[in-house]
Amino acid sequence: MATEMILKGIGSFFNDMIPLHQHIGLRVTDFDTERVEIRFSFDDKLVGNMTQQILHGGVTSTAMDVAGGLMAIASVIEKMEDLNDLAILQKRLAKVGTVNLRVDYLRPGRGKEFIVTAKVIRSGNKVAVTSMEMHNEEEIHIAFGTGTYLIG
Amino acid sequence: MATEMILKGIGSFFNDMIPLHQHIGLRVTDFDTERVEIRFSFDDKLVGNMTQQILHGGVTSTAMDVAGGLMAIASVIEKMEDLNDLAILQKRLAKVGTVNLRVDYLRPGRGKEFIVTAKVIRSGNKVAVTSMEMHNEEEIHIAFGTGTYLIG
Amino acid sequence: MATEMILKGIGSFFNDMIPLHQHIGLRVTDFDTERVEIRFSFDDKLVGNMTQQILHGGVTSTAMDVAGGLMAIASVIEKMEDLNDLAILQKRLAKVGTVNLRVDYLRPGRGKEFIVTAKVIRSGNKVAVTSMEMHNEEEIHIAFGTGTYLIG
């Protein structure tokens, strides 16, 4: 099976099968071995500060962790020689987990839509390090993140 | 007004008025100037990994940020000389914000109930540093966190 | 006085007047309001692992903190309206300090020369966030860092 198809399937799974993603309205809108893009729209239920209509920091950190995690998954898939054995693939992906996450909140989370992108900085045998960014629809840089994921 | 009453009011506000807290079921169960305790119960809608019934990492980071933020708020209140001027209090609290957050995921988020505690490590003129921990009902240590908050 | 001259002076000060920089052999080789570049050569006295001839992690974190700190200084200078009052400039710069630093060690610190670059991700009224990278002379990416600095 082609890498592209597997990543597409994982993106769909993240969109449709994880309740928290559906609550936030997270959608994986672009996903290949180079980068991932996740989008979600502003909604009252995501607000941390009602008066100022600012996104809850937990929504930001959730989106950051999801984006970094997807790139960690992509880096595992990219390294596998045989993608046809789905049992092995599933076993490898079940081991992927966040070791730690740092989120830098740069500006208040204001906007109509939020776009989170992630890329892999380094993927070794055991851990992957990813870098994440969140912007709004006006390209205002709202948050920056670094994640470490166990991948093997 | 006494510090105790103000903290109680803020705890109630966090429990009842912030939609994301209600979705997760976050409840501030203990809050003074020394420490805060937040609890929430396991629920299918909080799961990140359906097969393994493990908490979504974003729920963990959200609870950590909330607990750290409450301690940052407590440290602002503790330093104020006059707590009767609610307008000034509100103005000061509106400036509190997360600068950055690090979450270390120590073990899979399994359990019936999760307890997040936070304390202030250092509260200066401009920033406060807090330390957070998440355990489950069996006292298994699930996550550890460090937060930096703007307080003045 | 022009920004350029002030930054040049600060670079010289960092090169010549700080004992630890001289011990490591840190040299600020490029410094403007957009980015800073710092270089140092491999030396036995900087080794953490003698058998493998790998740089001590503390040398890496030191160079990262210095590079991030210089960009925090640059962002303070860039915002000042009057650069001719050296007393005010000095007072402002004395307040710049590292709030926290995260270093991600991506690969073993092997090489003949190490190049650390930093840029500002966000500079607000009170804190600046910087991003740092360390490569060796063969452009191998050795470390990545994020720093938060108090600037006002």
Add this chain to the structure above:
Amino acid sequence: MATEMILKGIGSFFNDMIPLHQHIGLRVTDFDTERVEIRFSFDDKLVGNMTQQILHGGVTSTAMDVAGGLMAIASVIEKMEDLNDLAILQKRLAKVGTVNLRVDYLRPGRGKEFIVTAKVIRSGNKVAVTSMEMHNEEEIHIAFGTGTYLIG
């Protein structure tokens, strides 16, 4: 060979055989599987800010990384069944490395002597997470740190 003797040997190695530790004057003064203590004295050559006689942040981060790394080593040793095969021990320890380090600078590094302590928060199969603190001789809390180490 007893764990205690091995840790003593590693402590001596860190004190005597690593040039950067000797430059700083780092001494491992207490080291068992529960905690490590490292001490060093104030010295002009360790200063980052000459006017204010404050420790260079890089010295702090170096000491933090060393203390966390020693606890990661201790957790590897604690898990080994046979400590008599020095070749295997050496091979295992050669794999220990810092994945990432966060240092929170709480107060200016003033003092006559600095004491860094570390403990393991979590030691899994592949990574260990450690928590570090630096105080001066008057028990002023100067810095706090979190480290992630590859251990297997």
